[in-house]
Amino acid sequence: MSSKQFDKYQSHTMDLVDLQQQHALQRYITRSSERERIAGELQTKSPMEVDTPERVALRKAIIDPRDGLAIERIIGRDDLFPISYLEAGLQAANPVCRIEIRDRIGRVLGHATGFLVSPSLLLTNNHVLEKFDTAQFSVAQFNYEVGLDLKERPIKTFRLTPERLFITDQKLDFTLVAIEEVSADGTNVSDFGFLPLIPQTGKGLVGECVSIIQHPSGAPKAVAIRENQIMDVFDDYIHYSTDTMPGSSGSPVYNDEWIVISLHHAGVPDPKNRTEFIANEGIRISSIIQFVVKQGANFSDDQKLLLTDIVKEWGVLDHTDEEMVVEELSGSWYEGATGYDTRFLGKDYEVAHPKFQSDLEQDIALLKDGSNVLHYTHFSIVMSKSRRLAYYTVVNIDGNQLMKIGRNDKWYLDSRIETEYQCDPELYKNNSLDRGHLVRRLDPVWGDSAEKANKDTFHFTNCAPQHDKLNQKSWLDLENYILDNAEIANLKVTVFTGPVFRMDDVIYRGVQIPAEFWKIAVIVKKDGNLSATAYLQTQKNLIDDLEFVYGEYKTYQVPISKIEAITGLDFEELRNHDPLNQLESTTGHVIDSPRDITL
Numbered sequence: 001m002s003s004k005q006f007d008k009y010q011s012h013t014m015d016l017v018d019l020q021q022q023h024a025l026q027r028y029i030t031r032s033s034e035r036e037r038i039a040g041e042l043q044t045k046s047p048m049e050v051d052t053p054e055r056v057a058l059r060k061a062i063i064d065p066r067d068g069l070a071i072e073r074i075i076g077r078d079d080l081f082p083i084s085y086l087e088a089g090l091q092a093a094n095p096v097c098r099i100e101i102r103d104r105i106g107r108v109l110g111h112a113t114g115f116l117v118s119p120s121l122l123l124t125n126n127h128v129l130e131k132f133d134t135a136q137f138s139v140a141q142f143n144y145e146v147g148l149d150l151k152e153r154p155i156k157t158f159r160l161t162p163e164r165l166f167i168t169d170q171k172l173d174f175t176l177v178a179i180e181e182v183s184a185d186g187t188n189v190s191d192f193g194f195l196p197l198i199p200q201t202g203k204g205l206v207g208e209c210v211s212i213i214q215h216p217s218g219a220p221k222a223v224a225i226r227e228n229q230i231m232d233v234f235d236d237y238i239h240y241s242t243d244t245m246p247g248s249s250g251s252p253v254y255n256d257e258w259i260v261i262s263l264h265h266a267g268v269p270d271p272k273n274r275t276e277f278i279a280n281e282g283i284r285i286s287s288i289i290q291f292v293v294k295q296g297a298n299f300s301d302d303q304k305l306l307l308t309d310i311v312k313e314w315g316v317l318d319h320t321d322e323e324m325v326v327e328e329l330s331g332s333w334y335e336g337a338t339g340y341d342t343r344f345l346g347k348d349y350e351v352a353h354p355k356f357q358s359d360l361e362q363d364i365a366l367l368k369d370g371s372n373v374l375h376y377t378h379f380s381i382v383m384s385k386s387r388r389l390a391y392y393t394v395v396n397i398d399g400n401q402l403m404k405i406g407r408n409d410k411w412y413l414d415s416r417i418e419t420e421y422q423c424d425p426e427l428y429k430n431n432s433l434d435r436g437h438l439v440r441r442l443d444p445v446w447g448d449s450a451e452k453a454n455k456d457t458f459h460f461t462n463c464a465p466q467h468d469k470l471n472q473k474s475w476l477d478l479e480n481y482i483l484d485n486a487e488i489a490n491l492k493v494t495v496f497t498g499p500v501f502r503m504d505d506v507i508y509r510g511v512q513i514p515a516e517f518w519k520i521a522v523i524v525k526k527d528g529n530l531s532a533t534a535y536l537q538t539q540k541n542l543i544d545d546l547e548f549v550y551g552e553y554k555t556y557q558v559p560i561s562k563i564e565a566i567t568g569l570d571f572e573e574l575r576n577h578d579p580l581n582q583l584e585s586t587t588g589h590v591i592d593s594p595r596d597i598t599l
Contacts, residue, residue: 016127017249020173020266024281027234028268035232035239038206046075047207051233058202062257073256074208079226085256089211092258093223094192097140098215099124099250100157104137111218113251114140115260116194118310122160122179123197123288124250125265126168129175135162140179142192145221152220156187165306169291172236172283173265176292178306195252195260197310199289204230204261210240212264214251226256231279236287238262239279253282260285304407325410326425334416337456339375344396344492345524351494353380354392354569364391365421374414374461377453378444381461384501387512388423389464392498392569393438399491401446405454411435412459422460427509434466438497464499465513494522500538500566518563522574530577534560535591555591 028035041050048056048071063070072078095116101109114124122140129135142156164178181189204210209226216222232239238261240253251264262282270276292307299307342350353373356364364372365383374381379395413422428435439462444453456462499514506513516538525531537555560575575581 016130016170017266020127020281021269024237024239024266024268024279025271027237027281028232028239028279029271031232031234038232042207047205047230048075050207051202051205055202055205058200059205059208062198062203062259064257070256074205076207081256088258089213089223089225091193092195092252092254093213093221094142095194096213096215096221096252097122097142097192098144098218098221099128100139100141100218101128101134102137102139104133106137111215112249113215113264115213115250115252116179116189116192117176117197118194118306119190120178120181120306121165121194121310122177123263124175124177125263126170126173126175127265128250129160129177130168130170132162132166135160135166135175135177142189144215156183156185156192158183158187158189165303167292167295172288172291174263174283174288174291176288197285197289198259199286201284201286203259203285204233204238204255206230206233208255210261211254211256211258212248212251213254214248214264216248233284236284238282238284239268240282241279263288300406302406326413327410328413328415331415334375337375337377339373339380340378340394340494341396345494345522345530346492349524349530351522351530351574352572353382353394354496354571356391357568357570360391360568365417367416368418369416374416376439376444376456376459376462377449378446379439379453379456379462381438383417383421383461385421387499387501387514388421389501389511389514390438390461390498391501391567392496393462394494394496395439395443397443397491397493397495398446399493401450402442403445403447403450404442405445405450407441408455408458410455410458411463412455414459414461417461423463423465423511424460427465427511433508433513436464436466438462438464438499439495443495464517465508465511466517491523496520496522496571498567498569500536502566516566518567520560520563520571520574522577530574531579532560532571532574532577534558534563534578534580536563536566557589557591 038050048059051059059074060071073081097114097116099112099114101112103109112124112128114122114128117123129138138160140158140160142158143153144155145153147153159180161178161180166175166177168175168177179189183189208230210228210230211223211225212228213221213223228241230238230240238253249265252260253262253264255261262284264280264282266281267277268279268281270278296304340353342352345351363385365385366372367374372382374383378397379393381393382391383389384391411425413419413424427433437457439457441454441457444457446453497517497519500516500518501512501514502516505515516536518537519535520532521535522530522532534557535555536558557580559580560571560578561581564570564575
């Protein structure tokens, strides 16, 4: 690129930035009187009294009930935080990176900020990565920070891969682009985590403090913590008083729970002095999500696969009833299916199907041929007649042969079992119930039968209705942890999964909706011994002896004996390989991250 071409690029970028600033100023001026009224109210009222009841209700819903001072902070009466707030901030900073904008010969044209929103996708501004070619030559640099020794930490550089996914819009000034998952030096981009995007509005209230993590002027990572307030909320934008500098474009703006509420993109210039700014503007995450959702019909199978980690929570691919095609496969499809292999982990490590308590055996749904186990590709299922859901599923995962295959949007009723024992599509229509896979779609997708296994996971027998308030993040993180480690270590893993059936489960459309789900993962450790670990996702407080309390769902690691007690299943010898079996405490402990797991 010649100096003339470089100057032309810089001029074009400045034009884009100036355009965004002018639009931001117009919005600021239009709402001046309304903003002054709100500012006046905030002198005597709290953000929860000023903002709309709907937004206030959602804001309260995402506050951790264990944070007893959260409401006090929002209404401005208390600035105390648990010390873990700083730890959470560091965790929220890991996915933030410096974007180095380059030309085709590697010349550096400028810097900006971006952040991971999934293990494969990065979000920044349109004016940062406006075109496919710009993204193709640019890189994301993680870990560009100054440590406690005041020395720069080693930078980890990843190429962007827009050929896999590139979604951009100038009006909303965002670009969502794929990133390589392993760098040239062998670092996994997943090591840096990602910031989940929440579609609901109300994540930040007018008058509430926010924080921003950024690479100002391309410098090492910096943070502006709470020395700022949300000044105004528009349909697609938020105005706030956060300190930012050039290079901060593409930074995440957080509320006090370190949830991303907007994508920073422009300053609001002072009309009396263009070198000064009177506010900053970010694009609302909910608006970006709405844009991506509308593009859903145009995504290829590979792009849908890339988007799986973020769109699952938005309902793009699962809750669009018009797109859900329900079919019944012919009997020949199931011929030769052997399902779960009990000796999959090795000839010396047989892991048998669990046994049932005698009072439950009569509730097992029989197949039309008189047997009681549905065999699919690499997994098997046993169904309950009364609940019309699986008692349990069990799958073989071969980390050495895992394959990535696009989603299949068709769902199937199994012709081998009476339809009266299967929850049909009517249960999921016109509501926010999630059609949750019990055998995770990616788990059995390996080897020569990967395509068939992928399709098999879309049977309603493998489906469980999950509450609309179910917090799936920790459960999904656990599933990712099991699968990722199987892949990285070339491990073989056996995973049992199922719901907990309780008499007081709520009845909806004739079906009792399980409020809890369990999982048992079995591996052979490097020392040759089995390890079997059990997990429970529940609203019940295990510390209080499983007494029911209303609150958010949490994932616990529990003894296998606890799963046996609440399900009526008997895993026999497996409990002897449970690391919690030898501990005095049998209540279990909360799993907030993989490091909390005892193997």
